Amino acid sequence: MASISPVTTTAQGAEQTVELGLKPSLVYDLWSNMNRAVLTFATLYSDDQVWLEQLQDMQPKAFSGKIPAHVLKRVKLFQEKLDHLDEAPKSVRSDTLLDHSLSNLLSSKNKEITPSQVYLHSGQALINMSESILYKSSSPIEISSFFKENNIIEKTPSDVFGLVDLAIRRIDAITARSNNTPLIVKD
Numbered sequence: 001m002a003s004i005s006p007v008t009t010t011a012q013g014a015e016q017t018v019e020l021g022l023k024p025s026l027v028y029d030l031w032s033n034m035n036r037a038v039l040t041f042a043t044l045y046s047d048d049q050v051w052l053e054q055l056q057d058m059q060p061k062a063f064s065g066k067i068p069a070h071v072l073k074r075v076k077l078f079q080e081k082l083d084h085l086d087e088a089p090k091s092v093r094s095d096t097l098l099d100h101s102l103s104n105l106l107s108s109k110n111k112e113i114t115p116s117q118v119y120l121h122s123g124q125a126l127i128n129m130s131e132s133i134l135y136k137s138s139s140p141i142e143i144s145s146f147f148k149e150n151n152i153i154e155k156t157p158s159d160v161f162g163l164v165d166l167a168i169r170r171i172d173a174i175t176a177r178s179n180n181t182p183l184i185v186k187d
Contacts, residue, residue: 020116027071027115028155030122031163037129037146038170044136045178055170060162069113071157074164075121079128081171085178086132118160 042055130143 020119022114022116022119023155024068024115024118024157024160025153025155027119027122027160028163029150029152030119030126031160031167032150032152033146033148034122034126034129034167035163035170037126037133037143038167038174040141040143040146041129041133041136042170042174042177044133045174051177055173058166058169058173060166063158063161063165066156066158066161067113068115068118068157071161071164072113072118072121074161074168075118075125078164078168078171079121079125081168081175082125082129082132085171085175086136115157118157122164 039052039056042052046052126146130146133141133143
């Protein structure tokens with residue numbers, strides 16, 4: 001598992017910021033796992049193998065020029081869509097990674113979004129997805145594969161954006177399926 005240790009710490013009076021020094025490749029790793037979790041989540045909505053294969057065959061699109069702020073916006077959109085679809089009560093979720101002080105702790109002087117912020121929000125989204133799977137499943141499901149370290153390197157925010165976008169398109173397809181509408185694979 002990736003070690004997280006503060007790289008930069010600045011104190012201004014009572015205000016303190018910490019940058020964890022995480023790179024987009026670690027965030028990409030999380031979203032590779034998230035897409036695996038989304039596919040498992042889909043099996044809780046349907047056992048139609050053709051539909052599940054269509055969902056699995058969806059591929060990430062190529063993007064360029066994305067920055068961590070763009071990715072974080074998409075991560076938050078994914079979480080909103082999951083919240084809308086999910087039946088798990090909010091009390092089942094553990095939002096402990098993102099308590100009220102975290103946004104201040106991780107904010108930079110110029111309020112620039114960093115890969116570390118995106119990583120923590122993405123990690124929380126993965127935890128929420130895993131908890132939703134466990135809550136919705138009628139039988140035990142092994143979730144350890146959602147937290148696998150893939151050791152992916154050399155990824156950019158644009159690459160991460162593509163995987164978050166893929167997860168969103170898959171959640172949209174699951175939502176459509178749960179509303180009894182046909183799968184629409186958006187390219």
